[in-house]
Amino acid sequence: MIHLIFFLIFLVIVTSSVSSSSSPLSCKQESGGFSSNLPYPFGLGEKSEIKLNCSKIGEIKIGEFVVKNVTSNKILIHFPANCNRSFDKLNNLYGKNFGVSSRNSLLLQGCQSPSSKCLILSSLIENRLGSQSCDISGLSSNITCYIDESGFEFLDIEKVGNNCSTLLSSVVVDAGNKKVDNNSGTDVALNFNTLELGWWLVGNCSCHFNADCVIVNGTDPHGGGMVRGYRCQCRHGFTGDGFAAATGCRAG
Numbered sequence: 364m365i366h367l368i369f370f371l372i373f374l375v376i377v378t379s380s381v382s383s384s385s386s387p388l389s390c391k392q393e394s395g396g397f398s399s400n401l402p403y404p405f406g407l408g409e410k411s412e413i414k415l416n417c418s419k420i421g422e423i424k425i426g427e428f429v430v431k432n433v434t435s436n437k438i439l440i441h442f443p444a445n446c447n448r449s450f451d452k453l454n455n456l457y458g459k460n461f462g463v464s465s466r467n468s469l470l471l472q473g474c475q476s477p478s479s480k481c482l483i484l485s486s487l488i489e490n491r492l493g494s495q496s497c498d499i500s501g502l503s504s505n506i507t508c509y510i511d512e513s514g515f516e517f518l519d520i521e522k523v524g525n526n527c528s529t530l531l532s533s534v535v536v537d538a539g540n541k542k543v544d545n546n547s548g549t550d551v552a553l554n555f556n557t558l559e560l561g562w563w564l565v566g567n568c569s570c571h572f573n574a575d576c577v578i579v580n581g582t583d584p585h586g587g588g589m590v591r592g593y594r595c596q597c598r599h600g601f602t603g604d605g606f607a608a609a610t611g612c613r614a615g
Contacts (some may be wrong), residue, residue: 388430390417399423403609404564405433410563413460426455431557435604436577436594437464444532446472452530453520456560462590463518465511467535473528474507481545506531510514516561516579519550533558563592570595571603571611 390399390407395419397407404412407423416424418559423430430442438461450471456463507525535557561579568576570593595605601612 367526388423388432389421390423391421392417402606403606404434412492413562425458425461426458428558433562435596436561438560438562439554440558441556442533443556444470446509446520446529446531448530450523450527451573453518455557460564461560461562463520464561465515465518467511467518467533467559469509469523469533470505470531471507471509471523471527471529472531473524504506508534532556535559561593563590565592567595568595569607570605571597571607573598573601573612574603574605 388400389403390397399417400405401415401423405415406412407415407417415430416426418429419422425438425440431439431441433439437499440456449455453463481536507528511518511522513519532555534555570576574595574597577594577596579594580589596606597603597605597612601614603610603612605612
């Protein structure tokens with residue numbers, strides 16, 4: 364019952380403002396390669412620590428999905444409502460350096476049984492999730508949501524995928540995280556049609572001497588056991604990306 368009330372409140376107050384990066388991510392192909400405004404450790408080249416892709420129209424993508432923003436611990440991708448999206452599509456969003464965060468609230472259809480105790484009435488999300496590929500107004504009220512309460516950073520999709528056939532969309536709610544290239548401002552408070560991925564680097568910690576190495580543990584959906592990696596985070600009183608190979612951490 365708590366989840367039901369919690370999610371209905373979200374849907375009613377969704378008019379709350381959402382802030383995002385002041386400089387939208389973009390890329391372009393140039394002679395000799397690609398250029399973008401992606402911060403370290405992201406890039407478009409084969410030697411990039413976390414390689415993303417550049418579309419012909421200058422959008423940064425992971426597979427078929429457009430990347431909206433990257434922060435010090437996550438990747439936000441555009442995830443519009445789609446009434447024909449198989450739940451298996453989530454498999455494409457687990458890679459060597461990223462995975463689907465458990466902080467997503469997934470909106471589902473075709474479930475054999477409710478995935479959690481947060482039944483959602485379609486009338487409350489028609490105006491928020493409608494898209495050209497999905498007429499929300501034509502759906503029945505059989506839309507449920509899934510909120511992961513495992514305590515792990517990454518979503519174990521096997522717990523949900525075997526129960527539901529369609530992944531309609533996702534809602535990301537965040538109290539605020541610092542941008543990856545500086546420690547001022549927040550990125551997302553409440554965002555529909557968005558899916559959050561957590562990211563990490565593999566190998567030994569390579570952080571600036573004024574940064575902490577944050578160990579990342581998650582579940583590998585492809586049967587490879589635990590995912591183990593790291594991120595760097597500047598200590599209190601310092602700003603920067605925290606990585607020894609990039610801007611590191613500076614006082615102030």
